[in-house]
Amino acid sequence: VGVAVNGELYTALAEMEELLETESVLITNLEGYIRVQEDKLSLLKNKMDEYQREHADAASDITAYVSNPINAYLLTKRLTTDWRQVENLMEHDVGTDFLQNLTQYRNVLKFPSDEDLNGAAVALLRLQDTYQLDTSSVARGKLNGIQYSTEMSSDDCFELGRQSYVNNDYHHTVLWMNEAMSRMLEEPLNQTQTFTRADVLEYLAFSTYKEGNVESALVMTNELLQLLPNHERANGNKRFYEKEIAHQKEMKKMKGDD
Template sequence: MRLALLVLATIGYAVADLFTSIADMQNLLETERNIPKILDKYIHDEEERLVQLKKLSEEYSKKNEISIENGLKDITNPINAFLLIKRKIFDWKEIESKMNANKAGNVVSSITDDSYGVRYPTADDLSGAAIGLLRLQDTYRLDTKDLADGKIYADQGNYTFSAKDCFEIARAAYNEHDFYHTVMWMEEAQRRLGDEVEPTVEVEDILEYLAFALYKQNNLKHALKLTEELYKMNPTHPRAKGNVKWYEDLLEQEGVRRSDMRKNLPPI
């Protein structure tokens, strides 16, 4: 139980590093509860707006039929010409007003602006939370798979990470030049991606990040192997072909013969 409390405290402090306080997190949870209500109201308003636009479209179609039937009369008769122009101007203004009445911007601002009492998280906040998880992992020597499965303590609930979640944690580590954790979490992302019916992340992205992280750990043979997999998967990839040659050149500089570059790969 003491371990569980320590773990939870560590998570709280790690997230709070960037995401101001627990109060922010509580407000964020409240926002999560309110979003369905906000969206339902937006959908209802949009449906009403579209009904009005459909009605205007039907009315305009009828007016157009009359205008087409009258043909040159509307153009050559000064009175009809005036009425036609006036009708087009005011009709269009009404249509334009209805078309521009989309309230999506208001919906977004109602969730994110200060008047709603919530500071919405940013990419930096997500990165901070990811780094907090990595600190937690190191402090308590937690297995990557167990952590991704939510196995922090007995009553953790049914929370598991997708391949995309693992990828984002790995990318946060990568941006901190922490290539040790980058490799661990990119590998976990790759494993989970293989089990996903609907992929949450591109395997090409995983391979490229993983290869570079292994290169930074001086595991050039594995970096070459993964980059060749990437190139075979997508020959038009903008960097894969060049990176294959680059890794080959680096291995050659280390005295590795080309015939040996794909043999006796060291462990990851």
């Protein structure tokens, strides 16, 4: 946003548009994959319903059921020709074509690299600093009260924190890990969360220490250890922070002694 000169900006925009095209192809392929899997499951569910209905009938009076020649024929057929059909359907991997597409796409479509992701994160954090935007507004996609983009998920915030951490930018790590934590609590139904509360606490504690607040770092580390008492690195950090705090007290006392 005003950082790149015009030529660079246009290149960046053109690249972004290419990424949107990639996304469109991936979505179509995912739709196809889901569709064939659903069709297969719907056939199997029909078969299962049939089997369950008939089996419940049989279970209600087994002797009467099996001594009836029609049932005897139907049961034998269910476990021979019919069951072979069900097995074939179960074993038939209907998604293969769509999975093969995935491999092909890697060669022919434009995908962003991990460096591109880092660059996009840095550009966003630069914007945040330039306009002094508070973290939760950016996360809500609101800039100066205007809805500027979709809301970020806890995972989007976590990744911003992780990218900051990788860049040794502990200030933004703390801001975005805190945001990830509070958003996480608002997403109780999120089934694809890629991180845990413990992960956030570990990033937060270390970055808080790096930002100079060792007492807070110790509090967070203790909280993490309540979740995972055997977390090796956290136990090491706890001893380290405790030693640091003792050392700082010692220094203060010595200063007081001056």
